[in-house]
Amino acid sequence: KQEVTQIPAALSVPEGENLVLNCSFTDSAIYNLQWFRQDPGKGLTSLLLIQSSQREQTSGRLNASLDKSSGRSTLYIAASQPGDSATYLCAVRLSDMRFGAGTRLTVKP
């Protein structure tokens, strides 16, 4: 069974910092990996989707990379803002789709 791990579990940074969130998975035979954002009490907002054949995807201040062979993905957030405060989840897709436990990010003004 695929296992997905996210490090760190929580992160608090001052506004303006660049930061990296990590996601690792045990089975490298994935179709794709998605990064999501979840605000308290809300559903999921999809941020980036990386197909297994891709190395990275970018959207605005977000950049996600994928190293399938080593079972790792990173989400890079540039120039963080208080509005980025949320829980960030990664999910890997094979026949099923499994999530990591998430990283709870707090960006202080």
Next chain:
Amino acid sequence: GAVVSQHPSRVICKSGTSVKIECRSLDFQATTMFWYRQFPKQSLMLMATSNEGSKATYEQGVEKDKFLINHASLTLSTLTVTSAHPEDSSFYICSASGTADTEAFFGQGTRLTVV
């Protein structure tokens, strides 16, 4: 992106009753749907994977007779929580995708409270 509609968004039911949650893909055909449960301050736990026209594959520890999943069409899957109890209170989220290697789109979630 594609739209997945999940209803209801909130439901309160009495202990012992059953609750049905619907998940619809509005603008694409969903070959595969996933159902998740999320307890407060925890991540999404996969309950079952459902392929259209087939029986759902349940995760270990998820009672298939309690959480009935039906995926009879390419646009609709339902999760019925039978004989609900307070410990079933949780946030339930569905996801749908066209094929195994395409993006999965998520519903808005259903907050179930059993009193």
